[in-house]
Amino acid sequence: xxxxxxxxPMPTGNIVSLRALRKSFGALETIAGIDLEIERGSxxxxxxxxxxxxxTLLRVxxxxxxxxxxxxxxxxxxxxxxxxxxxxxxxxxxxxxxxxRTVRANARLLLDVNRKANGPTTSDPLDLLExxxxxxxxxxxxxxxxxxxxxxxALVRALALGxxxxxxxxxxxxxxxxxxxEMRGLLNQLVEGRGVTTLFVTHSISEAVALSDRVLVxxxxxxxxxxxxxxxxxxxxxxxxxxxxxxxELCTQVRHALLQGAHA
Amino acid sequence: xxxxRFIAPVVGLVVFFGAWEALVRAFDVQPFVLETPSxxxxxxxxxxDDYFSAALTTMRHAALGFAISVLVAIxxxxxxxxxxxxxxxxxxILTLIAVTPFAAYIASVKIGFGxxxxxxxxxxxxxxxxxxxxFATADGMRGAxxxxxxxxxxxxxxxxEVFWHLRLPSALPSLFTAAKYNTGLALVxxxxxxxxxxxxxxxxxxxxxxxxxxxxxxxxxxxxVLGTISLVLLNVLQRAVMGWHVSQRTQRG
Numbered sequence: 001x002x003x004x005x006x007x008x009p010m011p012t013g014n015i016v017s018l019r020a021l022r023k024s025f026g027a028l029e030t031i032a033g034i035d036l037e038i039e040r041g042s043x044x045x046x047x048x049x050x051x052x053x054x055x056t057l058l059r060v061x062x063x064x065x066x067x068x069x070x071x072x073x074x075x076x077x078x079x080x081x082x083x084x085x086x087x088x089x090x091x092x093x094x095x096x097x098x099x100x101r102t103v104r105a106n107a108r109l110l111l112d113v114n115r116k117a118n119g120p121t122t123s124d125p126l127d128l129l130e131x132x133x134x135x136x137x138x139x140x141x142x143x144x145x146x147x148x149x150x151x152x153x154a155l156v157r158a159l160a161l162g163x164x165x166x167x168x169x170x171x172x173x174x175x176x177x178x179x180x181x182e183m184r185g186l187l188n189q190l191v192e193g194r195g196v197t198t199l200f201v202t203h204s205i206s207e208a209v210a211l212s213d214r215v216l217v218x219x220x221x222x223x224x225x226x227x228x229x230x231x232x233x234x235x236x237x238x239x240x241x242x243x244x245x246x247x248x249e250l251c252t253q254v255r256h257a258l259l260q261g262a263h264a
Numbered sequence: 265x266x267x268x269r270f271i272a273p274v275v276g277l278v279v280f281f282g283a284w285e286a287l288v289r290a291f292d293v294q295p296f297v298l299e300t301p302s303x304x305x306x307x308x309x310x311x312x313d314d315y316f317s318a319a320l321t322t323m324r325h326a327a328l329g330f331a332i333s334v335l336v337a338i339x340x341x342x343x344x345x346x347x348x349x350x351x352x353x354x355x356x357i358l359t360l361i362a363v364t365p366f367a368a369y370i371a372s373v374k375i376g377f378g379x380x381x382x383x384x385x386x387x388x389x390x391x392x393x394x395x396x397x398x399f400a401t402a403d404g405m406r407g408a409x410x411x412x413x414x415x416x417x418x419x420x421x422x423x424x425e426v427f428w429h430l431r432l433p434s435a436l437p438s439l440f441t442a443a444k445y446n447t448g449l450a451l452v453x454x455x456x457x458x459x460x461x462x463x464x465x466x467x468x469x470x471x472x473x474x475x476x477x478x479x480x481x482x483x484x485x486x487x488x489v490l491g492t493i494s495l496v497l498l499n500v501l502q503r504a505v506m507g508w509h510v511s512q513r514t515q516r517g
Contacts, residue, residue: 063418064414064417064418083418083419083420084420086419086420088418089418089419090414090415090418092411092414092415093411095411096412096414096415098429098430099508099509100433100436100506100508100509109415109416109429110415112425112429113416113421113422113429114419114420114421114422114425117420141508143508143510143513167418
C-alpha cells in the first residue's frame with residue numbers, strides 16, 4: 001500500500017548550528033573559527049575562492065569530517081550522528097551515479113542502504129523522476145544520459161531520502177550555461193515549499209543569488225565567513241530573474257564582498 | 265562489418281591449419297614431434313566419446329578450481345583493498361604462489377590428496393589462479409569511484425553495503441581481465457595435474473609414456489578447442505554482466 005505523506009507542522013528554528021568550528025588537516029588549517037546558524041527551510045549558499053575550505057565546511061556539516069574543535073550540530077545532534085540517522089542528503093559535484101545501475105535504481109540508492117534509518121518523510125523516487133522529466137528514462141543507464149540529466153538523477157536521489165538538510169557541493173559546476181540555468185529553475189521548483197534546508201557550495205555569484213535566501217562569503221583558506229548577505233528576492237523565483245535590477249545589485253554586492261574577503 | 269568479424273578468424277584459422285598441414289608433409293616431420301591436423305582430426309573421430317568425456321572431466325576440474333579461486337580472491341582482494349596491513353601481509357604470499365613453478369609441486373600435492381582423486385587437481389588450479397584474481401579484485405575495489413564512496417558514507421552505509429553496491433561491481437572489469445588470463449592457465453594446470461585423475465591430461469600422459477603421437481596431438485587439439493570454447497563463454501558472460509561498461513560498448517576506430 002503506498003505511503004500517504006503526513007502533513008505535520010513544519011518544525012522551526014535553526015537546523016544547522018556551528019559554534020567556533022575549526023578544522024585542520026595536520027598543520028593545514030582549512031576552517032578558522034566559524035559561528036553560523038542556518039534557519040530551517042532556508043537556502044544558503046557559500047561562495048569563496050577556490051581551495052578556501054568551502055567543501056570542507058560542507059563535509060563537516062554532512063558529518064563526513066569531524067571538527068578539529070568547536071561544534072557542528074545538525075537538527076539538534078552532532079553532525080556525525082545526523083549522518084548516521086540520514087539527516088543530510090548529499091549532492092556531490094560529480095553525480096556519482098553507479099554505471100551498472102539503471103536511472104530508477106540509482107535514484108533509489110540512498111534508500112537502499114542503511115534502511116533502518118529511512119525516515120517517514122522519504123519520497124517515491126519514481127514520482128520525483130517524473131517531475132524532473134526523466135520518466136521515460138527509468139531503465140536507461142547513466143552513460144545514456146546527458147550531464148544535466150545525470151545531475152537531475154543525483155538531485156532526485158538526494159531528495160528521495162526526505163532528509164531535512166540538503167548539502168550540495170558545486171553540483172552545477174560541470175554543466176553548460178543553458179543546462180545550468182534550467183537546473184537552477186528546477187532546483188528552485190523542487191526545493192521551494194518542501195521545507196528542506198539547502199546548504200549550497202558554489203563558485204558562481206549569479207547562481208548563489210538566484211537560488212539563495214542568504215549568501216555566505218568565505219575568505220581564502222582558512223575559511224572564515226566575511227559577509228552574510230540576505231537575498232530578499234521574492235519567492236517563488238521565476239525565470240528571467242537575471243534581468244532584474246535587484247538581482248544585478250545583489251550580484252554586485254556579493255562580488256564586492258568576495259573581493260574584499262580575498263584581501264581580508 | 266559483422267561479416268568481416270566472423271570471416272576474418274575463419275580465414276586466419278584456415279591459413280594457419282593449411283600451413284601446418286603443408287609444412288609437416290613437406291618436411292616429413294615425425295608424428296610424435298608434430299602431427300598433421302588432418303590426422304589429428306581423424307584420430308579424434310575414431311574415439312569421439314573418449315575425447316568428449318575426457319574434455320568434460322578436464323573442464324570440470326578447471327571450472328571448479330577457477331570458481332573456488334574467484335570466491336577466495338574476492339574475499340582476499342576485498343580485505344586487501346580495505347586494510348593496508350592485510351595487503352602488505354598478503355602480497356608476499358600471493359607473489360610466492362605466482363612465481364613458484366606449480367609443475368614442481370604437483371606430485372607432492374597429489375600424494376597428499378590422493379593420486380586418483382579430483383581434489384589435488386582442483387586445489388592446484390585454484391591455488392595457481394589465485395594471485396591474478398586477488399590482485400585484480402584489490403585493484404578494482406580500490407579504484408571504486410571516490411564520489412560514490414563518499415556518497416555512501418554520507419548515509420552511513422555499512423561495509424557490506426559498500427562492498428555489494430560499489431566495490432564488487434567496480435572490480436568486475438579487472439576481474440574479467442584476470443579471468444581471461446586465468447582461463448588458459450587453469451586448463452593448462454588441470455591438464456598437467458590430472459594424470460591418474462582422468463581427463464585429457466591422463467590421455468596426454470599415457471600417450472607420452474607410450475610414444476603415441478596421434479593420441480598426444482589429439483589431446484593437445486582437444487585442449488585448444490576447450491580453451492577456445494571457455495574463452496567464448498567467458499566473453500558471452502562478460503557481455504551479459506558488464507553491458508554497462510565502456511569496454512563492452514565502444515567500437516574501435
